Amino acid sequence: MNDRLLPELGIRRACPDDAGAIIDTMTEAMSSGPAAEWLIPDARHRTRPFRAYAETLRAQTLAQHGFIDVVPSLAGAALWLPGPSVAALAVQDEERALRKVFGPAAFDRLLRLDHAIRRRTPTAPHHRLTLIAVDPSTQRRGIGTLLLGHHLAHLDSTRTLAVLVATNIRAVKLFLRPEHAFSVSERFVPEHGGPDLWAMRRIPGGAR
Numbered sequence: 001m002n003d004r005l006l007p008e009l010g011i012r013r014a015c016p017d018d019a020g021a022i023i024d025t026m027t028e029a030m031s032s033g034p035a036a037e038w039l040i041p042d043a044r045h046r047t048r049p050f051r052a053y054a055e056t057l058r059a060q061t062l063a064q065h066g067f068i069d070v071v072p073s074l075a076g077a078a079l080w081l082p083g084p085s086v087a088a089l090a091v092q093d094e095e096r097a098l099r100k101v102f103g104p105a106a107f108d109r110l111l112r113l114d115h116a117i118r119r120r121t122p123t124a125p126h127h128r129l130t131l132i133a134v135d136p137s138t139q140r141r142g143i144g145t146l147l148l149g150h151h152l153a154h155l156d157s158t159r160t161l162a163v164l165v166a167t168n169i170r171a172v173k174l175f176l177r178p179e180h181a182f183s184v185s186e187r188f189v190p191e192h193g194g195p196d197l198w199a200m201r202r203i204p205g206g207a208r
Helices: 003-008 016-030 034-037 047-061 092-102 104-118 143-157 171-178
Strands: 067-070 078-082 125-135 163-168 183-188 197-202
Touching: 003 104, 016 047, 016 078, 016 125, 034 104, 047 067, 047 078, 047 092, 047 125, 047 183, 067 143, 078 143, 092 104, 104 197, 125 143, 143 163, 143 171, 171 183, 171 197
Parallel strands: 125 163
Antiparallel strands: 067 078, 078 125, 163 197, 183 197
């Protein structure tokens, strides 16, 4: 075991006092990569809109009886939503706020991304990993693997399907590892073009 991970083994459900740190971690994690570059090409202008998006995702996860697992340092968080129902990106007031902070063009791309993901929601009961976020300064230390394994063990015990949409090839490789045992069900792009996306699924027990 990596000794640097020993303090992070006590994975737990997030509490209200964790909100600020979780949103910070989510913002940092979402602000880089092909999807972020497509949504907002200028990296200097990403922090404010992605923080607003992180706040919306966190609030929606809790409102829809989802789960937010965190490591003790709050340097990593995993957001899970039970399905098959998946709400739209935001309710009317949230949508107006996001449109304002993203700007019309970037918000249109965000809606197209959201729509493409929701169209691939299975009809069978499942848990969807909407985001796994690890602070960039602590990446490649196995925090993502710990968070994944924690919830996947629960899904195995309840015989529940796991699904997700990966937004970069590095994430795809992580989810394909034998210990996670996801498989790619579809590679696609948002309507009218955008970054490559991978719909992935994992049946209970990890068998492909």
